[in-house]
Amino acid sequence: MERSLGEATTAAERDLEAAISRVSPWQGHRLRYRSVSGGINNANWRVWVDDDPATFFVKIPGKGTEMFVDRAVAMHASRQAADLGIGPRVYDFLAADGIEISDFVETRRSCTHADFRNLTLSRTAIDCYRTLHGGAMLSQTKTVFDRIDETHEQVRMLGGWQPPDFLKLDHQYRRARAALEASGLDLVPCFNDPMAGNFMTDDAGTIMMIDYEFASNNDRCYDLGVWFAEMFFDEPTERALIAHYFGRADPAIVARVTVHQALADLTWAAWSMVQLKMSVLDFDFFKYGVWRYRRARAVLDDPRWDGWLKAV
Structure with missing residues (x-):
């Protein structure tokens, strides 16, 4: 279900809202989001900013994943893959918090x-x-x-x-x-x-x-x-x-x-x-x-x- 910022009803949605509220370029804009299924490590989301057709993929680290995932290394690899032309563009917005934000791949x-x-x-x-x-x-x-x-x-x-x-x-x-x-x-x-x-x-x-x-x-x-x-x-x-x-x-x-x-x-x-x-x-x-x-x-x-x- 698609929601707007401020409409969270679950803990996962509240975590997502707390994260995207801290993205400086998005502050003051209308944000909408929807859960993306398929992950077995993290909570994954699609985020819309105003009416821009280009959307973002936001990955909130799952509980306990710090036991086997080094988020800084993951970010390094994601950026390198993007530079090599085999991965989506990655943003630095919340990298310090271990939260990865990239382009949502619309055409695939x-x-x-x-x-x-x-x-x-x-x-x-x-x-x-x-x-x-x-x-x-x-x-x-x-x-x-x-x-x-x-x-x-x-x-x-x-x-x-x-x-x-x-x-x-x-x-x-x-x-x-x-x-x-x-x-x-x-x-x-x-x-x-x-x-x-x-x-x-x-x-x-x-x-x-x-x-x-x-x-x-x-x-x-x-x-x-x-x-x-x-x-x-x-x-x-x-x-x-x-x-x-x-x-x-x-x-x-x-x-x-x-x-x-x-x-x-x-x-x-x-x-x-x-x-x-x-x-x-x-x-x-x-x-x-x-x-x-x-x-x-x-x-x-x-x-x-x-x-x-x-x-x-």
């Missing part, structure tokens, strides 16, 4: 998993990844290993749920980490959060990437692996996209991306159990986390797992 729609069944569109997304990875290093390096260790510690600290076979999963994580560190990490600026809705397309089939709050310097094969896992690509599609990115799909690269897929699922599974304890958003984090653990096992229990670890 959020992608779905079905969209990425189109190999041409998926190749376009790969081109965006290559552009992002070619940019200047970000102000934070946080590898998948850092993320896993951080979230496992948070789960323990909060008394969160862990699966009965956690020690087995953790053992395989340690093996994968040792193999990847022995081969050397290929650190580049990474997106790290490739939900389908974080890609926006238009009628021309171009792609824009939004929501950089998990961005960091990380291994480029993690960025590809977590996206492949998120999109449920089959192995031939994965090889085709690896070849599009690298110019080849040799066994070592395929193995490296595949191992990172399993690590991505372990990351987001543990993250879900942290969110289950901290978030007030209406989302079934337990179901999501259990499902991610199950999918990680599908890779870790694959008879090719030992071979992949040797190949990386």
Whole structure:
């Protein structure tokens, strides 16, 4: 429901009104807003200023997100993506408060998993990844290993749920980490959060990437692996996209991306159990986390797992 400034009836609306009231260029203007669905970390809003057809996207950080999101790094990555032409314009209005304001992308729609069944569109997304990875290093390096260790510690600290076979999963994580560190990490600026809705397309089939709050310097094969896992690509599609990115799909690269897929699922599974304890958003984090653990096992229990670890 669209509301005008001063009409808030919920805590989330009051938080939004308190924020946009502090935006200096908007003071004295008529402000309207509407909730934007889809986020599982934050409260997202669309804001109108007077009768200007151009509108703004406002992200209010969710409770507990400071445990795993550095808002200054997210802002840095968002600005860099905008400069590279793969993200929307970002404003400094409330950056000091960790509140991100950007252009609301009027001419695009959020992608779905079905969209990425189109190999041409998926190749376009790969081109965006290559552009992002070619940019200047970000102000934070946080590898998948850092993320896993951080979230496992948070789960323990909060008394969160862990699966009965956690020690087995953790053992395989340690093996994968040792193999990847022995081969050397290929650190580049990474997106790290490739939900389908974080890609926006238009009628021309171009792609824009939004929501950089998990961005960091990380291994480029993690960025590809977590996206492949998120999109449920089959192995031939994965090889085709690896070849599009690298110019080849040799066994070592395929193995490296595949191992990172399993690590991505372990990351987001543990993250879900942290969110289950901290978030007030209406989302079934337990179901999501259990499902991610199950999918990680599908890779870790694959008879090719030992071979992949040797190949990386």
